[in-house]
Each structure stands twice: as structure tokens, then as C-alpha cells.
Amino acid sequence: MFNKFKTMAANRHELDMLGINPFNIQVEKIISPTEGVINGQHTILAGTNNYLGLTFDPECIAAASIALENEGTGTTGSRMANGSYSGHRKLETEIAEFYGKRDSIVFSTGYLANLGMLSTLAGPDDMVLLDGDCHASIYDGCKLGGAKTMRFRHNDIDNLAKRMERLGDRAAKTLIVVEGLYSMLGDVALLKEIVEVKREYGGYLLVDEAHSLGILGEKGCGLSEELDVMDDIDFIVGTFSKSLGGAGGFCVSNHEELDLIRYSSRPYVFTASPSPATIATTRQALKKLSAGTHLRKRLHENAARLHAGLKELGYTLGAPPSPVIAVVLDSKLEALHFWNDLLELGIYVNLMMPPATPNGAFLVRCSVSSAHTTEQIDMICAAFSKLRVIA
Amino acid sequence: MLKYQTILSDIYEGLTEITKGRFDINEQSKLIEQLDLDSLQIMGLILDIEDHFDISIPVNVLKDVKTVKDLVVQIEKLSRDEG
Numbered sequence: 001m002f003n004k005f006k007t008m009a010a011n012r013h014e015l016d017m018l019g020i021n022p023f024n025i026q027v028e029k030i031i032s033p034t035e036g037v038i039n040g041q042h043t044i045l046a047g048t049n050n051y052l053g054l055t056f057d058p059e060c061i062a063a064a065s066i067a068l069e070n071e072g073t074g075t076t077g078s079r080m081a082n083g084s085y086s087g088h089r090k091l092e093t094e095i096a097e098f099y100g101k102r103d104s105i106v107f108s109t110g111y112l113a114n115l116g117m118l119s120t121l122a123g124p125d126d127m128v129l130l131d132g133d134c135h136a137s138i139y140d141g142c143k144l145g146g147a148k149t150m151r152f153r154h155n156d157i158d159n160l161a162k163r164m165e166r167l168g169d170r171a172a173k174t175l176i177v178v179e180g181l182y183s184m185l186g187d188v189a190l191l192k193e194i195v196e197v198k199r200e201y202g203g204y205l206l207v208d209e210a211h212s213l214g215i216l217g218e219k220g221c222g223l224s225e226e227l228d229v230m231d232d233i234d235f236i237v238g239t240f241s242k243s244l245g246g247a248g249g250f251c252v253s254n255h256e257e258l259d260l261i262r263y264s265s266r267p268y269v270f271t272a273s274p275s276p277a278t279i280a281t282t283r284q285a286l287k288k289l290s291a292g293t294h295l296r297k298r299l300h301e302n303a304a305r306l307h308a309g310l311k312e313l314g315y316t317l318g319a320p321p322s323p324v325i326a327v328v329l330d331s332k333l334e335a336l337h338f339w340n341d342l343l344e345l346g347i348y349v350n351l352m353m354p355p356a357t358p359n360g361a362f363l364v365r366c367s368v369s370s371a372h373t374t375e376q377i378d379m380i381c382a383a384f385s386k387l388r389v390i391a
Numbered sequence: 392m393l394k395y396q397t398i399l400s401d402i403y404e405g406l407t408e409i410t411k412g413r414f415d416i417n418e419q420s421k422l423i424e425q426l427d428l429d430s431l432q433i434m435g436l437i438l439d440i441e442d443h444f445d446i447s448i449p450v451n452v453l454k455d456v457k458t459v460k461d462l463v464v465q466i467e468k469l470s471r472d473e474g
Binding site: 150153159354 | 447450
């Protein structure tokens with residue numbers, strides 16, 4: 001039974017021998033949305049997807065504290081078994097209103113939102129056509145539902161159209177799945193063109209806005225809002241754990257059948273519902289997001305500054321400026337040492353390696369926050385600069 | 392409907408290109424263990440096969456594909472189903 005872990009054990013041993021383990025970082029103390037203590041050293045956090053820096057927002061903390069005091073620490077079970085607390089349904093109403101959609105379902109995590117929606121929407125008699133760079137949760141959802149799942153080349157519209165054409169009559173019943181902003185390289189879907197394909201061949205479209213909620217669009221709904229194609233999207237899935245600084249996931253849709261998915265979705269039915277404090281902080285964060293654009297403006301300024309700085313240093317970057325900035329490196333060993341050197345310089349970023357990355361790339365991935373100060377962005381650039389000189 | 396030998400011949404050609412001629416490929420060659428293909432290469436291969444033979448290959452069928460022969464049998468079956 002344990003033989004299958006041999007490769008994993010060998011990989012971990014290799015990391016142990018190098019004395020570098022990017023996948024088991026201990027944040028000894030979290031100081032703010034952008035600072036922590038790692039290995040006893042004050043560190044700037046630039047790999048936490050804390051895009052709007054709301055994890056320490058006083059109003060979110062106060063909302064969570066009140067909920068904790070009044071409603072307790074947890075719900076001790078699923079909404080189906082234990083019932084919904086008032087905040088669960090209120091959050092669903094508020095997130096649906098935020099997107100201007102008929103209704104929503106809240107899930108306990110973003111992973112479960114994709115797992116729950118895809119496994120329930122697309123059963124063994126259905127077809128799913130997904131972008132090859134989609135997140136693991138999307139693949140897992142398709143697998144759990146047993147749909148006939150095919151892929152098209154990442155953001156290749158002709159490739160998508162060719163596959164829809166090949167499906168013939170089945171295209172009209174096919175669910176196309178893409179992401180708004182892809183989390184590895186920071187590139188965005190060609191959503192207008194994808195919508196055009198859907199208009200031509202029929203089918204349904206699900207967009208995962210996990211990394212674009214709060215980042216793109218005038219209101220911060222994501223790429224579908226930014227490109228003004230919201231009405232063409234059948235299902236928008238997202239997470240509360242990145243821009244909103246909480247935990248949980250959701251799906252919004254105008255399809256009235258959405259509410260039936262609630263009763264059929266195993267990842268919804270058989271999971272403990274979000275705790276009152278989690279719901280309260282998410283509702284407060286959503287209010288913040290709805291109230292203004294200053295956080296988003298600051299985020300994009302920071303992203304542009306870091307992207308420009310790294311570009312000027314001559315690094316190969318994964319995509320045009322966005323809050324996800326991936327530096328492409330040549331080899332696994334180079335990436336491991338580079339990541340570790342950055343950490344020693346007091347900068348925490350993500351190390352991303354195949355098979356999680358597109359095209360087998362080795363990436364050092366930064367995620368920018370609106371809470372980063374200009375000085376912190378410059379310190380991140382300075383660390384990259386030092387390593388550039390060494391390289 | 393595509394013939395087994397035609398598919399096999401084209402698959403040999405594709406695999407030889409991907410593996411840069413490093414292996415003697417036969418029907419029993421295991422794609423991962425012996426031809427050293429990783430998941431990304433297999434994904435690329437499947438996309439190429441779909442376009443080459445004009446068929447749709449669900450990811451689900453790949454769980455039963457270990458060898459070159461398994462792959463050819465699946466393509467033959469899918470082409471029969473679609474034809």
C-alpha cells in the first residue's frame with residue numbers, strides 16, 4: 001500500500017539533503033498581512049494570496065469576535081444535518097447581490113466549491129471541456145462526478161473551438177470550464193473569445209474567479225465583470241480565502257436549478273458548514289470590497305511596481321502585470337536555491353514546480369497585496385536584485 | 392473507423408518524437424515507467440492525438456492506459472464509438 005509513496009519519499013529526501021523545504025514552512029509569528037517571523041527572522045510575506053490585506057482588518061476582526069461570542073466556535077456539522085445559521089443564508093444573498101445573480105451557494109472552502117459544483121453539475125452522461133491549466137480542484141470535481149472530461153490547450157481559442165466542433169450535437173450540453181486569473185503565471189483567460197465560442201456552439205460556461213475576485217472589474221467581481229461578459233457566464237465560482245481574507249467558497253448563478261445542487265452535492269452535504277466567525281468576517285470583507293476601489297487601486301499600483309522592478313532586473317516573468325507575478329527559472333535546483341536565498345534575505349514567496357505548473361516550468365511566484373508598503377515592494381525588488389548579481 | 396495498425400504506426404512516430412528516439416518502443420512499452428513520460432507530456436500527447444485522429448479523448452479513459460497497446464486500443468475504441 002505504501003509503495004506508491006516511494007517517489008514522494010525520494011523527493012522529500014532530496015530536499016532534506018539540500019536543507020531546503022519550501023513545502024513545510026512554519027510561520028512562527030504572523031505580524032500583519034505582509035509580515036511574519038520565519039526561521040526566527042522578520043520576513044516580508046509576498047506569497048500568501050492576501051491580495052487586499054484584509055486578514056487584520058479591525059472591522060472584520062470585530063465582526064468575527066461578535067459572532068464567536070454570540071454564536072459559538074463552530075456549527076458542528078453540515079447545514080443539511082444541523083441547519084443553517086442566519087449568517088449562512090445572509091452571506092449567500094449578499095454574494096448573489098454583489099454579482100447581480102439570482103442566487104448563490106456557499107461552500108466550506110474554495111476547493112469544495114469547485115469539487116461540489118463540478119461533481120454535481122457534470123455526471124457520467126455529461127461532457128466537460130476544461131482549460132489545460134485549470135486548478136486541481138476542477139480536475140478533482142470532474143473526476144468525482146465521473147463526467148467525460150476533455151481538455152483544450154491553455155487559452156487557445158482555436159483549440160477550444162475545434163474541440164467543440166468535434167463534439168457535434170454534444171457541444172450544446174458541454175460545460176466549458178476556465179479560470180479568470182490563472183494562479184501560477186498570473187495570466188488571464190481570453191474570456192471574451194471563450195464566450196464567443198460558447199455563443200457559436202452552445203454549452204455552458206463556468207468561470208473560477210478564485211484569484212480575480214476583488215482584483216479585477218469595477219466592483220471587484222473578477223474578470224467576467226472587467227470584460228463585461230457576466231451575463232454569458234452560467235456559473236461563477238470563487239473563494240473567500242484570498243482577497244476576502246477568510247475561508248470558504250461560493251458559486252453564483254442565474255440558473256434556478258442552483259438550489260437543487262445544494263441537495264445533490266456531496267461536498268456540500270457531507271461537510272461541516274463554515275463557522276459563524278468565518279461567515280461574519282467574510283460578510284464584513286465583502287462589504288469592504290463593495291464599498292470602494294481604494295484597496296484595488298493600491299493593489300494594482302503595487303503589482304505594477306514589483307513587475308516593473310523585476311522586469312528591469314532582467315527576470316523572465318510569466319505574464320503581464322497582475323497581483324500574481326511569477327519569475328521563471330531554468331531548473332529545479334536553481335529554483336530551490338533561489339527560493340531559499342530569498343527567504344534568507346527575509347522575503348517569503350512561493351516555489352512552484354511541475355506537475356503543478358504550466359509547461360513544466362520552475363517558478364518563484366510572488367503574490368502582491370494592497371497592504372504592502374512601497375518600501376516593502378522595494379525591499380522585495382532589492383532582494384531579487386541581490387540574487388541577480390550573484391546569478 | 393481507424394485501423395489498429397495505422398494508429399500504432401502513428402503513435403510510434405509521435406512517441407519517438409517526444410522521447411527524442413531514446414527508447415526502443417513497442418506495444419508493451421509502459422508510457423510512464425519505461426518511456427519516462429510525465430503528466431504534462433502525456434497531456435500534450437493526448438491533445439496531439441485528438442487533433443491527428445479527429446477524435447475526443449476523455450481524461451477518464453487514461454486511467455486504464457499503461458502501455459502503448461492500451462493507448463492504441465482506446466483510440467481504436469473511441470474512433471469506433473464516434474464513427
